[in-house]
Amino acid sequence: MDRGTRNDSSAKKLTPLVSKTNPLDPAASTLHNRRALYPAITFKGGKVLRPNREPWTSLALELKTPRLNDIHQHLWLAGLPAAARPLHRQKLLGRNILVTEDPDEHLVWFELDIFIKPLPDFLLDWNFWNDSLCLDQGLHEAACGLLLSYAWLVRHKSDLDIAKELGLLSKNMEWSKWVEFIDTFLDNINCETMSDVNKRYKYGELRLSRLNAIYRLAPPTYSLRNLVRGYQSGSTWYRAFFERHFKWILAGFAIVSVLLSALQVGLATSMLQSNGSFQSASYGFTIAYLVAVVTSVIVVFLVWLGLFCYHLLVTWRNDRAVNCRRLAGVSFP
Template sequence: MANVQCSATRLLPPFSIKQSLSDLANTSRPVAVRSDSQILLCAIEPTRYLVSELKTPRLDRIHEHLWLAGLPRPARPLHRQKLMNRTILITENPDEHLVWRESEIFIKPLPEFLLSYESWETELSQDEELHQCACGLLLSYSWLICHKSDFRIAKEVGLIPAEIEWAQWNSFVGEFLSNINSQTLQQVSKRYRYGELRLSRLHSLYRFTPSVFSIDNLVRGYMSGSTWYRVFFKRNFAWLLAVFVYVTVILSAFQVGLATEKLERNRHFHNASYGFAVMSIVIVVLSILAIFTVWIVLFWYHLYSTRKYVTKVEVMRQKLAISEG
C-alpha cells in the first residue's frame, strides 16, 4: 500500500502509471461551472474545480449522524440497482452521489481526471483532503461496477468513458484496490465509510440536527426538489388520505352498529360513537388548518427569500462593475 502513503514530500497516486486509463492532455473539463454562490465562473481555476467535483461538505457536516440515513457497507452494484427497479439519475454534485429515494438513485459520473496518473501526481496528491475524496469516489465505483453486466450498464448510462474496455477497467480497479485498505478505509474520506444514503432521512437530519439547523434547511431539507406546492403536499401529506380512509371506515362501522338492535340501546357503544365522531371532526379541521398554515408560511418564505437573493445578486454585480470599471 505504499502508493497512497505519505512520502517525504507528498501523497502518491493509488495506481501505477502503467494502469492509467487517460492522460491529463486528453481529460476534458468544463470551461464554466457554478460557484457556491450559484454564479457562473468561466475558465475556473483547477483547485476550485476539483473541490466542486470531489468534496462533500454537506454530508461531512452531519457525518456523525449518517448511520441514521445509511449503513457502513458498500453500495449495491449497478445490476442490483436495476433488479430493485431503481432508475439511475445523473448528478454532478458529489454530495448527491449514491443518495436514493423511492425508486431512484443519484450517481455522479466518474470524472476522467481520476483515471489519469498525471492528474493525480500534479493536482490530487498536493492536497490530502482532495486525495481522500478522490480515492473515495474511485472506491464507490469499485462497488458499483463488479461484474461485466455492471460495466455494460455504466457505459449505457454514461457513468464511465466509452473508450474504456472491460479488461482495462478490471486491471485498473484491481491495482487501485491493492493500494487501498478496503477494511479500515483510512485512505478515503469519511463520507465513503457509508454506501447508499436515504434521501428522506437526510432531509430529516438537515431539518432537525442542531449543528446545521437554519430556516432555509428546515424548509428545503438536504436536497431541494420540485418547487411546485402540489408536489410538496403530495409528498409530505399523502399519509393524511390514508388516515381519512380509516376514519371513514370506522365511522361507517359505528353507524351500522347503531342501526342494529343489539347495539342500539348499548350506552357504552353510544358514548364511543359520540366520542369518535367528535374526534374525527376535530382531526379533519386541524388537518385543514395545518395544511393551510404550512402553505401560507411557505408562500411568504419563498417570497422573502427570492427578494433577498435578488437584492444580494444585484449588490454583488454592482460591486463587481465598480471594481472592474
C-alpha cells in the first residue's frame, strides 16, 4: 500500500499523540535512519515484501490487527474489556512471556504462555508519527492501541526492567522518561470511551483456546481451513492434536472403568447375584461401554484420516500453485 491507497477517512492530518522530546535520547538520532525502523524482510501470504521499499504495507503488518477485528463482536467470549495485567503480575502468575512480531497475537495467552509484541522504536518518535502514522486513520488507531497496551504492561519500574530484559522495550529507555512519555500519551486519548484506539484494544488479554473456537465456528471467519487450524495452530504433530482435543475421552473411560469395577464387585455378592434388575442393568451398561469404546476408536481414526487427507491435498495444491507461478513469473496475491 502506498500513500495513494490509504483510507479516504484519513484525508485530514491527525495529531501526533507523543511528545516532541524523544524518550530514547541519546540514541534518538538512530530513529531518523528509516532503514533501521522496519524488518529486513517480511511476507504477506506467499509474496516477499521488502519493507524499506513498501513502508505502508510494512506498517500495516506491524501494527494492524485485521484477524481480531474480524471477530470483534465475539471477543467478549475470549477476554474481558479491561486492561491487561502488568509484566510483573504476569510473572507472578507463572506465565512465560513469549515474543511475537504479529500484532494479532499480542496479549494472547494459552495455559502458562502469553505472547507480547515488542514496542517498535518508531512509536516513540514524534517525527515518525507526524510524517507517517498521522496520515492514515487505521494506522493511527492501531499505533495508539499498541501504545495503550504498553501503558497497561509497564506500570512500575519493575515492569520496565522486565521489558528491557526480554527485549520488549529499548534498553536505552529510562524510567523517568517512560513516565513522562506515557503521561503525555494518555493526556491525548480518551481512556474512558476508547474512541481513539483500534477496537481490538477495547479488550485486554485474550484466551487462545477461545479464539480458536471462535475462528472455527463464527460465521465471519468460517471456512474449512479455519475449521482445521483455528486462530493459531499449535504443534503440527498429530499426537499433540489428539492430546489437546481427545484427552477427555481417556478421563471418561477411566470413570466408566471404575463403575464397571463396582458392578463386578456387586455381581460377586450373593445378594445382587439373584437380583434380576441389577443383572440386566450390568449387562446393558457393559454392552453400552463396549459400543462407546469401539465408536470412539472409529471417530478418532476418521478424524485422523480426514486431517491427513486435508493436509496432503492442501500441500499438493500449494506446491503446484507456487511452481506454476514461479514458472510463469507471476507475483503472489
